[in-house]
Amino acid sequence: HSKVRYNSFRKSFYVEPAELADMAEAEVDELRLELDGIKIRGQDCPKPVQKWSQCGLPAQTLSVIRQLNYEKPTSIQAQAIPAIMSGRNVIGVAKTGSGKTIAFLLPMFRHIKDQPPLESQEGPVSLIMTPTRELAVQIFKECKPFLKALNLRAVCAYGGSPIKDQIADLKRGAEIIVCTPGRMIDLLAANSGRVTNLKRVTYIVLDEADRMFDMGFEPQVMKIISNVRPDRQTVLFSATFPRNMEALARKVLQRPVEIVVGARSVVAPEVAQIVEVRADDVKFHRLLELLGELYDKDDDARTLIFVDRQESADSLLRDLMRRGYPCMSIHGGKDQIDRDSTISDFKNGVIPVLIATSVAARGLDVKQLKLVVNYDCPNHMEDYVHRVGRTGRAGNTGTAVTFITEEQDRYAVDIAKALRQSGQKVPEPVQKLVDDFNEKVKAGKEKASGSGFGGKGLEKLDQERDLAR
Ligand code: ADP
Ligand code: MG
Secondary structure (H helix, E strand, C coil): CCCCCCCCCCCCCCCCCHHHHCCCHHHHHHHHHHCCCCEEECCCCCCCCCCHHHCCCCHHHHHHHHHCCCCCCCHHHHHHHHHHHCCCCEEEECCCCCCHHHHHHHHHHHHHHCCCCCCCCCCCCEEEECCCHHHHHHHHHHHHHHHHHHCCCEEEECCCCCHHHHHHHHHCCCCEEEECHHHHHHHHHHHHHCCCCCCCCCEEEECCHHHHHHCCCHHHHHHHHHCCCCCCEEEEEECCCCHHHHHHHHHHCCCCEEEECCCCCCCCCCEEEEEEECCHHHHHHHHHHHHHHHHHHCCCCEEEEECCCHHHHHHHHHHHHHCCCCEEEECCCCCHHHHHHHHHHHHHCCCCEEEECCHHHCCCCCCCEEEEEECCCCCCHHHHHHHHCCCCCCCCCEEEEEEECHHHHHHHHHHHHHHHHCCCCCCHHHHHHHHHHHHHHHCCCCCCCCCCCCCHHHHHHHHHHHHHC
């Protein structure tokens, strides 16, 4: 690449509309939550838009959208379009049918239109790779109304149909190629490279990336991409984002923004969620009641109790032992071997009650776990969802009881959110804490929590996770 003279080009077209600039961090979190729980990873991701008019798209594009009766951007579009329009490399994960195609097409058209027209012999500006012929055809069809309006040309290239026709199409010139990776390699090699080339490619789409790699296209994709200028813009869309794809994504996308829509973030319906406002000095008594009720009915049940600090774990352990409940504790202060043997005793039923801090109980999966008690209230939504999700696994039912004190009104905001999101009613005393807190924010006595889903809370949890690893 250092020997090729590439022309400079522009990737960033997005200007944040004033109405979005005014939005507070907490409002943005709330909006992402409403947009099917958008989760972001990576730095400086723009805020999601709510209307087509906020995307910075040209009038011709907007008018086609109107003709298609696309009322407003879907969730993935709302977040991916401003990110891609800002010139970022984007990984977009959202389920099938969520409108991913438009999410990469609209910014792509803007990107292409910014560049000088193709001269004869020049190859495409944009390369869309997808695993199957059907998908290629589908994307091609979605391009069509825009091509006319914007005066652009696309070629659809896939295996299993005569390469001659596709060669003829390409020779006429096209700004866009929609292709399967195998056929693209054939076309690049055809007529000793005179049919098409990658010199002008500045925008690459990997669509349905998970299937592409399931089908073994990784070597072809890598071969093609490595022949495209490194300062290109690359976007990857997929219905799922399995771990083994992460490594590859890191190779082809620099500093990406990762957008995940509808990630499992809500509490499963199998978990009955109870939230009680309790003062610190009555919590222990209430805990004994809960344990009494449970073990009267089911002596094989397991209980997991969450506290926020090591010292609290140890003192609660002493108090419960005194009351005749065999229990153990796990927390960051114990070594791994110790923790492992405790968890195995808990699983085997040697001890029915386990006291833990959030980090230590990460990933814990115990079938007989019937009751989770948040003895100390979790301080952000992700942590709440994680803790409560230790029960109600694999189709079993479970109960989660959370104690929250009046002083913890700040945390009530996230917990109420989690309840609403999983379709449960917010109990009146909890709602009152939320209202009280919001009043304080209005009066300037408190800062908005904004620790909810996807925001600082998530970052903190990620850091904790990394530490725990
Ligand atoms: P995915 O790639 O996520 O599986 P598609 O991009 O194929 O989903 O879109 C699914 C359907 O939704 C298509 O028929 C498309 O025309 C339609 N669609 C896309 N965006 C919108 C929108 N903003 N409003 C309404 N329909 C849309
Ligand atoms: Mg698709």
